[in-house]
Amino acid sequence: MESIYSYDQLYRFCISIFNAVGCSNADADTAAKALLAADVRGIDSHGVARLSGYVRLWEVKRVNATPQIKIVHETPSTAVIDGDAGLGLVVAPFAMQVAIEKARQVGTGWVSVKNSNHFGIAGYHAMMALQQDMIGMAMTNASALVAPTFSVERMLGTNPIAVAVPAGIQPPFVADFATTTAANGKLEILQRKNADTPTGWVQTKIGSPSIDANELKKGGSLLPLGGDREHSSHKGYALGAIVDIFSAVLSGANYGPWVPPFPAYVPMPENMPGEGIGHFFGAMRIDAFRTADEFKQHMDNWIQRFRNAAPVDGEEKVLIPGDPEREMEITRMKEGIPLVQSVEDDLKKLGERFGIELT
Amino acid sequence: MESIYSYDQLYRFCISIFNAVGCSNADADTAAKALLAADVRGIDSHGVARLSGYVRLWEVKRVNATPQIKIVHETPSTAVIDGDAGLGLVVAPFAMQVAIEKARQVGTGWVSVKNSNHFGIAGYHAMMALQQDMIGMAMTNASALVAPTFSVERMLGTNPIAVAVPAGIQPPFVADFATTTAANGKLEILQRKNADTPTGWVQTKIGSPSIDANELKKGGSLLPLGGDREHSSHKGYALGAIVDIFSAVLSGANYGPWVPPFPAYVPMPENMPGEGIGHFFGAMRIDAFRTADEFKQHMDNWIQRFRNAAPVDGEEKVLIPGDPEREMEITRMKEGIPLVQSVEDDLKKLGERFGIELT
Numbered sequence: 001m002e003s004i005y006s007y008d009q010l011y012r013f014c015i016s017i018f019n020a021v022g023c024s025n026a027d028a029d030t031a032a033k034a035l036l037a038a039d040v041r042g043i044d045s046h047g048v049a050r051l052s053g054y055v056r057l058w059e060v061k062r063v064n065a066t067p068q069i070k071i072v073h074e075t076p077s078t079a080v081i082d083g084d085a086g087l088g089l090v091v092a093p094f095a096m097q098v099a100i101e102k103a104r105q106v107g108t109g110w111v112s113v114k115n116s117n118h119f120g121i122a123g124y125h126a127m128m129a130l131q132q133d134m135i136g137m138a139m140t141n142a143s144a145l146v147a148p149t150f151s152v153e154r155m156l157g158t159n160p161i162a163v164a165v166p167a168g169i170q171p172p173f174v175a176d177f178a179t180t181t182a183a184n185g186k187l188e189i190l191q192r193k194n195a196d197t198p199t200g201w202v203q204t205k206i207g208s209p210s211i212d213a214n215e216l217k218k219g220g221s222l223l224p225l226g227g228d229r230e231h232s233s234h235k236g237y238a239l240g241a242i243v244d245i246f247s248a249v250l251s252g253a254n255y256g257p258w259v260p261p262f263p264a265y266v267p268m269p270e271n272m273p274g275e276g277i278g279h280f281f282g283a284m285r286i287d288a289f290r291t292a293d294e295f296k297q298h299m300d301n302w303i304q305r306f307r308n309a310a311p312v313d314g315e316e317k318v319l320i321p322g323d324p325e326r327e328m329e330i331t332r333m334k335e336g337i338p339l340v341q342s343v344e345d346d347l348k349k350l351g352e353r354f355g356i357e358l359t
Numbered sequence: 360m361e362s363i364y365s366y367d368q369l370y371r372f373c374i375s376i377f378n379a380v381g382c383s384n385a386d387a388d389t390a391a392k393a394l395l396a397a398d399v400r401g402i403d404s405h406g407v408a409r410l411s412g413y414v415r416l417w418e419v420k421r422v423n424a425t426p427q428i429k430i431v432h433e434t435p436s437t438a439v440i441d442g443d444a445g446l447g448l449v450v451a452p453f454a455m456q457v458a459i460e461k462a463r464q465v466g467t468g469w470v471s472v473k474n475s476n477h478f479g480i481a482g483y484h485a486m487m488a489l490q491q492d493m494i495g496m497a498m499t500n501a502s503a504l505v506a507p508t509f510s511v512e513r514m515l516g517t518n519p520i521a522v523a524v525p526a527g528i529q530p531p532f533v534a535d536f537a538t539t540t541a542a543n544g545k546l547e548i549l550q551r552k553n554a555d556t557p558t559g560w561v562q563t564k565i566g567s568p569s570i571d572a573n574e575l576k577k578g579g580s581l582l583p584l585g586g587d588r589e590h591s592s593h594k595g596y597a598l599g600a601i602v603d604i605f606s607a608v609l610s611g612a613n614y615g616p617w618v619p620p621f622p623a624y625v626p627m628p629e630n631m632p633g634e635g636i637g638h639f640f641g642a643m644r645i646d647a648f649r650t651a652d653e654f655k656q657h658m659d660n661w662i663q664r665f666r667n668a669a670p671v672d673g674e675e676k677v678l679i680p681g682d683p684e685r686e687m688e689i690t691r692m693k694e695g696i697p698l699v700q701s702v703e704d705d706l707k708k709l710g711e712r713f714g715i716e717l718t
Contacts, residue, residue, distance in 0.1 A: 075466030077436040078647040106465050107434030112648050148665065150674040155665055163601050165608075173604070175597035181590050198589045207671030225594055226584060230557045231540055235584055238534035238680040239598075241665075242522050245532070249524075249657045250648040256664050273660060288437040289471050289609040298608045301632060305615055306507065306514055306600075312566030315509040321597045 004336035020354040022065035031089035037124035042328035045185030052350045056264035076106045081113045088119030099283040107288030112251035115275035122162035123176030133292045136164040137282035139243045143261040147221035148237040152207040159243035168296030170303040174322030179240040200227025246280040253278025363695035379713040381424035390448035396483035401687035404544030411709045415623035435465045440472045447478030455484045458642040466647030471610035474634035481521035482535030492651045495523040496641035498602045502620040506580035507596040511566040518602035527655030529662040533681030538599040559586025605639040612637025
């Protein structure tokens with residue numbers, strides 16, 4: 001059972017909820033847009049399905065609805081930002097804007113953020129650079145669900161990386177991916193279907209291979225991109241580690257197994273070495289390298305050549321990173337966003353609490 | 360059959376060869392050090408085994424032994440460099456030095472390079488940043504051996520990424536990896552043993568799964584990190600694409616299927632859109648974010664915590680990226696560098712041509 005809601009319906013609802021917990025109108029607007037970018041782009045696990053989770057973090061005072069987001073250190077091309085425990089959905093666009101301003105001044109801007117919370121999908125923030133003729137980058141750490149190669153312990157989050165590159169007549173190149181073989185959202189889909197996972201997605205709590213989609217609930221772990229050593233899981237582990245270091249060791253956020261969990265009921269790790277969770281953003285002005293026109297012509301050529309690569313029998317075509325999400329966005333802005341029953345129920349319950357109707 | 364040579368023996372030999380083709384003493388020294396970094400770190404496929412290949416590129420005038428390496432465009436934090444068809448082993452350290460200088464001035468430096476050739480191992484160049492208390496990054500494109508997800512065509516090189524991060528009392532974190540499941544060198548090892556590959560390393564020329572270590576010679580392709588769609592090969596494809604775009608579309612080098620091949624006898628692609636192969640380098644000053652002391656303390660904590668993660672039964676410990684290569688370097692600097700018979704023969708033949716003895 002799914003119900004369809006328009007973007008505007010969900011936007012109004014989110015705005016009202018964010019207002020209700022104390023966000024300013026401007027912050028509520030920023031947060032709602034960042035959150036809903038996930039739903040329209042088809043990454044359902046990161047959109048309104050998490051709205052009540054954000055509210056629960058506010059309830060336990062882990063999210064500050066009126067943060068004083070501040071630059072605490074900077075150079076012409078860098079900044080460290082203290083998110084003041086604000087919603088990542090608000091802190092991240094602020095930080096990305098700082099990166100963009102720095103790129104405008106000196107060619108590139110790089111911002112590491114501490115004391116933040118989950119920021120929705122990385123791709124949304126990276127894409128802020130596109131309309132400025134800049135390449136955008138966004139990454140974040142997250143609470144530990146992933147076992148490095150040879151580890152039974154969960155040490156890293158799914159730590160996504162997003163890179164958005166403008167093109168000319170072609171739509172932009174937008175890569176946005178977790179540094180694991182499969183993100184948690186994919187496990188949830190299999191759980192609903194009572195289906196097994198492919199090999200290389202999860203391991204048991206003693207580190208044995210598993211195809212049980214419920215393995216995380218039993219103390220198991222997600223696996224880094226690659227899956228096992230033979231398939232170069234050490235590369236996925238290195239990628240997740242780089243995201244962790246850039247996002248948190250550079251900024252002063254928590255890292256590794258000390259990153260605070262998203263569910264408000266899960267106790268915080270002990271002996272935390274930093275503040276909140278960490279993000280990292282980058283913006284590179286295209287014309288800091290070559291003229292934007294030249295670059296875009298070649299980017300169009302790149303995209304066309306890859307899209308026209310001969311496909312494997314049975315596959316329609318080779319995709320460019322961002323193609324599926326962009327097509328989904330066009331469809332959902334027109335036809336609406338389907339919510340599964342459990343998410344709709346959750347939103348309605350949340351609305352009732354604050355006297356806000358989901359209509 | 361293997362023979363052992365000391366670092367100094369091989370260094371003197373490389374210097375003599377680079378001099379013989381016309382390199383200045385300074386360039387020969389730079390190139391020999393970059394090349395041998397591969398051998399001492401155990402990446403045998405990228406070291407002296409390739410020396411005669413570099414010489415053949417010089418013979419067909421694809422390598423210029425006396426390049427005028429130039430910055431052709433710059434901003435305070437960026438530069439584009441024209442390598443003037445020089446050895447990548449010489450162009451890359453020049454470019455990395457420019458990135459480091461820019462980082463010294465404005466916090467970070469980012470350099471995209473065109474008109475270059477193969478640069479050895481990415482990790483060597485990234486590591487140049489370490490002694491400056493900077494994070495270093497290096498990547499390069501390479502000739503197409505890799506089929507993107509759903510493609511039967513080879514469109515990308517193994518396009519490696521290296522990131523080097525300084526620590527305090529701990530040795531640095533040095534990740535250096537191809538964006539494929541397996542690099543070509545690993546296939547060569549299996550070929551010598553007449554062994555099959557694991558699944559997910561290669562596909563046939565029509566895009567079917569294969570475990571044939573000789574598949575590339577039959578028109579097949581390497582696969583992006585992940586291996587197949589079910590194991591998120593689209594993420595490895597995206598990573599390889601990002602390396603290609605940063606290295607070549609930003610600089611004006613060749614990209615995708617147009618990157619010139621390393622073997623001098625392979626004809627050049629038609630309708631090439633750029634000049635030579637492309638690299639990308641980055642340097643970020645640690646204290647552009649927080650004090651180097653603070654950062655290093657936390658980096659030490661990060662490394663210790665990960666190294667002490669509980670290991671899977673049967674594995675000794677969880678490794679930090681760079682551990683195996685650093686241990687190999689210690690061993691080989693002390694005990695020498697083993698060369699397989701075919702590489703030793705190849706070097707001796709090369710030496711004879713120029714009247715240089717391998718002793």
